[in-house]
Amino acid sequence: MGEAILETVGLTKQFGGFTAVDDVSLELRGGDVTAIIGPNGAGKTTLFDLLSGRIDPTSGEIRFEGTRLDGLDPSAVPRHGIARSFQLTNVFPGLSTFENVRLAAQRRHTDLRPGAFLSHYRTLEAAETDARAVLDRTGLSAVASEAAASLSHGRQRHLDIAVALAADPDLLLLDEPTAGMSPEETKETTDLVADVGDEVTVAIIEHDMDVVADLADRVAVMHRGRVQAVGTPDEVRDDESVQEIYLTGGAVA
Numbered sequence: 001m002g003e004a005i006l007e008t009v010g011l012t013k014q015f016g017g018f019t020a021v022d023d024v025s026l027e028l029r030g031g032d033v034t035a036i037i038g039p040n041g042a043g044k045t046t047l048f049d050l051l052s053g054r055i056d057p058t059s060g061e062i063r064f065e066g067t068r069l070d071g072l073d074p075s076a077v078p079r080h081g082i083a084r085s086f087q088l089t090n091v092f093p094g095l096s097t098f099e100n101v102r103l104a105a106q107r108r109h110t111d112l113r114p115g116a117f118l119s120h121y122r123t124l125e126a127a128e129t130d131a132r133a134v135l136d137r138t139g140l141s142a143v144a145s146e147a148a149a150s151l152s153h154g155r156q157r158h159l160d161i162a163v164a165l166a167a168d169p170d171l172l173l174l175d176e177p178t179a180g181m182s183p184e185e186t187k188e189t190t191d192l193v194a195d196v197g198d199e200v201t202v203a204i205i206e207h208d209m210d211v212v213a214d215l216a217d218r219v220a221v222m223h224r225g226r227v228q229a230v231g232t233p234d235e236v237r238d239d240e241s242v243q244e245i246y247l248t249g250g251a252v253a
Ligand SMILES: Nc1ncnc2c1ncn2[C@@H]1O[C@H](COP(=O)(O)OP(=O)(O)OP(=O)(O)O)[C@@H](O)[C@H]1O
Pocket: 015, 018, 020, 038, 039, 040, 041, 042, 043, 044, 045, 046, 047, 087
């Protein structure tokens, strides 16, 4: 459990008159796996959209490793070390597993070396080496040459994680990586995230409380745009205001 790697101060996002993320001040500690839980519509994905620079906050601040991220161009955020997976799988279906990951790794190498087009082949080689390592780490080496579209749902979600990892992030944001998975796939994904979480700081949006209890060092509970409670999985489970949210606040799969 380290220092805060990411900190939000009064982070707020309004869509028209509706406040989807409401005055959120939250710390993610370096080295932790932090789970973000809460009913449907609580603002979890919108929070990730803000942290990853996909959308701009209406007000408030985001500080990542000491740097202000709010107001930066979205394309600059990955270079600062934040990568994310999406609630819906976001891979190129016609490309192979390997090509998807290599592309992500290549983007990183290219980003790090602006104007280094003369060393294109070395960059490609470095990207291929990185891609192979990432496939190995995510258990996808056996399907490296298969088209992403032909993979099982579970493997497509793992590929999504692999693509995010290929950017070599300091912080990985995972939006419901176990959604729609069989119990076996969920177990594999939990193991994968635990493994990744040993090396990278992770924030994971997750509805399955068994997965949360297995993985999370800390849990933040969102409700109607606000962070209602933060604590260990046990603390949060015993929190009466949290129990009330889940009894009254909406369906949780
Ligand atoms: N671009 C948008 N324009 C208008 N409203 C939006 C937009 N994006 C999200 N919202 C609204 O903001 C609220 C929070 O949505 P969000 O997707 O962040 O919830 P969530 O906690 O991720 O829910 P789920 O568990 O269903 O994924 C919802 O009421 C949603 O309809």
